[in-house]
Amino acid sequence: MVDYAAWAISDFSRLSVPLLASASEPDAENAPLILAGVLLSLVIIYLASKLIGEFCARLNLPPVLGELIGGVVVGISAFNLLVFPQAGDQTWNSLILDFLQSTSGLTPEQTPAVASGISEVISVLSELGVIILLFEIGLESDLKELIKVGPQAAVVAVVGVAVPFAIGTAGLILLFGVPAIPAVFAGAALTATSIGITAKVLAEIQRLTTREGQIIIGAAVLDDVLGIIVLAVVASLAKTGEIQVGNVIYLIVGACVFLIGAIFLGRLLSPYFVALTENIQTRGKLILPAMTFALVLAYLGAAIQLEAILGSFAAGLILAETEKQHDISEQVIPIADIFVPIFFVVVGAKTDVSVLNPFDPGNREGLIIAAFLVVVAIIGKIVTGLAVFGQPGINRLAIGIGMIPRGEVGLVFAGVGSATGVLSESLNAAIIVMVILTTFVAPPLLRLAFQMPSAEPAAEAIAETGSQESVQDSR
Template structure:
């Protein structure tokens, strides 16, 4: 039953998160790992059902909405140059080396390019949680990571649409780009003009938590239309959070949405990542899995760090930004699903890449913590 699985997830996630913190790691790492233990790969207590995926999707949407609420917009503006450089170089390096790896293992040109694009994707939902736990989400590094993630998402999806149009799929590059331009133009206009009005209209209603309901409506509507436009739903939720952060309701919304999210939906999201993992297909290609995992971590870490360094960050800060971009998360899984459907990935390579995505996700929290700890030690010594 779903309620039993939810009870198991919440209990295990909180205990595993606490153990992770006691061992000096972010709580999110424990939640990710306990998902593997609970899932079909180990104990089989929790199954990767459609309804669990939907609850998980709400969790990541609320997580990014909260990140938008917490964003320091002045810091965000100051890191715009860094976000651009990080977003671009964080794609170029993984794309080039991923393509080379694809050619090396015998893939055709189109399939090798697809592999490079998949390794170029970034999902910062895991990084957001790790940064929150370290109180670094509002730092210049945190702002650069969030900005770069938006740029990364747009560029990777456009590049993917271009590749699909060349391989004969029914995809029109001009339409893809136009949809994204329309989405961002409309989203910015609504964030500026409509969001404050909606919250003010809901505030005097004689029902409980009307403002919080209004904020959730805004969040889900932005996420939905982002998904329709081919932009990740988490980007739409993040923009909605930014919009609400400019209103006088920011603190009330933040406190109550955080309670809603972290009491059930966000833990389910983190744990379900591990639950979804299936090792059987990947273990037949263990060396390929190890090689691509190492490549995925290093290319994004180095590429994004070089972008931050070119923007004037110190090396310590640059590698902190690079670490925050390592996780491929649900964005790469969506791209992998497209590859399997269009025969650009074989079932075995798909299984390998799912594990690669999991590895990048698990590596990100401790990597971020280690780099920030080193950065702080260097600053104190200076």
């Protein structure tokens, strides 16, 4: 039996799977076909992200929304160009595979191994993309400001987990008669926040270093930690009917020690990092040590059953305190431009929007429950803005909206619930609908919230250091 509790709290795509692994051991003749499929997939991903991203930008919508929509267009919901398992099983159906069969001699016997290899490589590149994104966001964040807003961010994170969980679980039990354990699992899915999506939007609209932006990022990081703990608890409950207290304590202590320890030790060692880069004579003397540092912390985050993105974010925060911050940021941007779109397109491509079809009788029960979950998901995060204290003139609506998108985090909850068998088909579909709608409505709403007059006083109260200008320069 698979230990779903352990599976749930490890990194989203289980990076321990070898890049070219498949259900059966692929032999050497499959490697060129896998490479060809990966190259075609990247061409499709980049075209989709740029074409639809540019279209959204011209409509004054966040380009990240275009990347998500582009993923839906080329993914399992529309043209089915990219290679992913279909409907949660291990059947494969993709136009890339058809193209390889007609042009590269891919045989039906080879197809499962080649398809699995392509899917694993693209998934790993996607996770690498979000690791780099959080490293970039950390570089553009102000650690002193994050520490200053830390209490507010902590309150926002706790409220953003507790309110939707409590209302969602109670509502499912009382209004829809859902059994307790499935209701708890669905309520837990409402607690998630996708830091990647919110951070990208904040960077695009140049609000990352505002007080609102720093509270959102700090709360989203803490929300991720809390989300991992909640997921571990409900996964254990679903599997065994009881909560493994030791595992929960380990996660709480591990998260605190890792985040605080990484930042504390990193600040002590950062002068040695600067000295090292100044003595290197070969190309990449700055970006390669910086990326190595980020990947080491990302590995440590994944190794102790937290998330790799927390480690890369901590690495960015540490290096942002050095005199090399601006130079590293400039050199990371081209790398992020290559890898980050893969993450957002893949999130969209793996999302099955067919569950939104009201004309399918099988979807109707799920859509009714989904309507309730969507309302709770949005309101439960918007109220987090009201929890901010000691910040006159701050845009509380923007803070609440920034916590709305569930993205890939919500899909992990749905995936674990489906795998454990605790969720009915209708409830699983309802969670997926909630994830889709919150992911796609949050970026434009966040931009609108920052355009409201109440956002301006807080924007003017940015730290005097001119950090906002450095973000604009890096863009």
